Amino acid sequence: MTMEFTDRVSRVEPSATLAISALATELEAEGADVVDLSVGEPDFPTPENIVGAGKDAMDAGHTGYTTSAGILELREAIADKLADDGLDHTADEIIVTPGAKQALYEIVQALVEDGDEVALLDPAWVSYEAMVKMAGGDLTRIDLSAHEFQLEPALDDLATAVSDETELLIVNSPSNPTGAVYSDAALEGVRDLAVEHDITVISDEIYKEIAYGVEPTSLGTLEGMADRTITVNGFSKAYSMTGWRLGYFAGPEELIDQAGKLHSHSVSSAVNFVQHAGLEALETEDAVTEMVEAFEQRRDLVADLLDDHGVDVAVPEGAFYIMVPVDDDDQAWCEGAIEDAHVATVPGSAFGTPGYARISYAASEERLEEGIERLAEEGYL
Ligand code: PLP
Incomplete structure (x- = not known):
């Protein structure tokens, strides 16, 4: 065969x-x-307290399916964390996923159709390209390497690259693989272009908690961005929990409804006791x-x-x-x-x-x- x-x-x-x-x-x-x-x-x-919380949750019988979007306490705790970052989301606007990678996959699958144009800031994390291709999308790439990987000096290039045809732009600050943290002026430039061309933006903030002497700004906090930004984060990097597979995304409710169908028909939910460990992680400083x-x-x-x-x-x-x-x-x-x-x-x-x-x-x-x-x-x- x-x-x-x-x-x-x-x-x-x-x-x-x-x-x-x-x-x-x-x-x-x-x-x-x-x-x-x-x-x-x-x-x-x-961290030991997180491992302990995971074990306790298993002992307490948190081993069955949970609500597909994730347990309410965790989504509420994530909403509080996002509020501290200046982002306004209710628990209903959050989906807890097995890792940020799954969150990104679900968003891209929900938003990108055959032939849709998706813009990436290069160098870009390896899986963005794969996810866009798997959804049938086409890539437009903006090279930041001539500018020490900073976005602000490349805003003209970004303006040339995007148009009304651009469906989605993915921004990742701090960045994998460069470690660059984009300035507020750079993010305002992104905002202006996103508004002008009606582009949805994924803000992948998986490294937000790992920054040195700077506080990375969440793109969704900028005026005009709340209803066009999907914020992605997770527990892998900040809490050294890569193998636990726990992440989430927050965005406008209609996106959550659509992506939620993909989520429930593929992973059902993130692992129950891992979600409980996530509650403890959010308390860990x-x-x-x-x-x-x-x-x-x-x-x-x-x-x-x-x-x-x-x-x-x-x-x-x-x-x-x-x-x-x-x-x-x-x-x-x-x-x-x-x-x-x-x-x-x-x-x-x-x-x-x-x-x-x-x-x-x-x-x-x-x-x-x-x-x-x-x-x-x-x-x-
Ligand atoms: N986004 C970026 C930029 C990453 O580097 C990674 C992992 O390497 C992820 C998302 C996915 O993280 P996870 O699925 O472990 O939460």
């Missing part, structure tokens, strides 16, 4: 980050000591502050070490990634770096921006030093 796969799925590449991690695991199985700087997850354990301080210290360390090797980087203000300029053939650079130096990084081309490699500094200072030293020794820096 020959299976016929849809063009929507067959034109999508597997995740580049996961492919590199698989290669690192393979080399490790052969006995190599791989410094894995490719991973997009905090290297800290989930000290552990988050400690993690963010550690990331900031590592950011400084990596930027200094790269500088010592004469590599000039745009110093990120958030998330835990840094883009390192490498050869034009970044794919070959990353493959060589893992094979020769046993250092795993992700090629910029996976994010739409060749000529760079993404380093994740979600690793100990010792491993970061070791990785950068090895890259230099093997002639990669």
